Amino acid sequence: MRRLHITNGDSAADILKRSSIPGDVLPWRDPMHHGPFPAGLDLADASVLRARYLSGPDIDSAEAERGFRLRDQHLQASTGYDTILLWFEHDLLDQLQILQILDWFHASDLGDTDLQMICIDSFPGMPRFRGIGELDTDQIATLLVQQRTVTEEALAVAASTWAAFRSFDPRDLLKCLSGDLDALPFLAAALWRHVEEYPATRTGLSRTEAQLLALVGEGVHSPGALFRQNMELETVLYIGDWATYATLDRLCAGGLLSCDPAPFEFPPVSSIDHGAFGEQRFELTEKGRAVLSGAGDAHALMNRDCWIGGVHLGKNDRVWTWDADAARFVHRVP
């Protein structure tokens, strides 16, 4: 019997490969919670866009594009397997990966292939469970009893939510959130966290930006410590080091933080060595203090030109902001 395991990345994939569980393993390497996912692109075109977005001085764009192409080729061949087993967690990163993968299966003819999923938010004996990548080979094998058939309802929920995630209008996500997402039990909580990454209507900062600014204000100054302590502020961890450092970089560019020495350098955007990276120190600027105290907002300062799923937050565009108190998106005119 041929079996394919699809995982959220290399950590879980490596554990599966070393375990006694038979089958091929396909890691889904894409931190999908940041960067572009515009509507209308098929899998191949979206992969080219993602590879270019994720590549930089330290990640070769040709290698990144090759990785996505080979991943997609394997996915397209996956209906030749007897069983496909998805291994995922409850966090935003994994839930978005589930949406993309299930959307693809929703539009595909599975034939006789049995599509199964293991999706967990806890593991016995691990009160601070973060993800499958923390388990050892024996622990991961115990999860097999939790595999469940992916239902037609789950495929339909994934397809409609994936379309909403890629929509240019973030209110489409709220429509999804007002519906029944129970077929994918961790999806709603993850998406509620996702909308908090839009700039807040009042402060102009995303939740991650606000958390990092506050941590610097509380006396946390090094990039490594900021990454670790920011993780502690998340109920469900999903943000990695790269995305954390990119956020710190944006806060510096917006003049809310200063870095000594300047400019802030971080891998893989820069090939800075480990020692020099750890010695960089952040401080609040006057503007940062003003935003943190509520005396000002960061809308104009952040000068955004970025994507969240299908939504572009552009320099000269009207920007979607998130009003958490009213639980609604507000279009802010520059």
Place this chain on the structure above:
Amino acid sequence: MPGKPPILDPIFHQTVRTRLALLLYLGEISFSELKAALSTTDGNLDAHLRKLSGAGYLHSRMVIDGRPHTVYRLSESGMEAFSRYLDVLRAICAAAVPPKTGR
């Protein structure tokens, strides 16, 4: 009367891919190492890797050892399929007994 000839897996039975599969069978190897060993172009090697991946025969792993890069090897089903391919080749070689010439 000779029996039905054994079937060689067409994914492996191609000049470059046989050598490529052998390298991937022996262990993890990077794209640049494969390219050097096979004396091929990026595009050509890409095409052959896609062929293997499209059969589910390729496994990749991201290695963060200084500059992040990917290493490849045959997947579990790729290892099994290549072992079968080698068995068939061995059987063909074993059956290829030179005819008696009568001299």
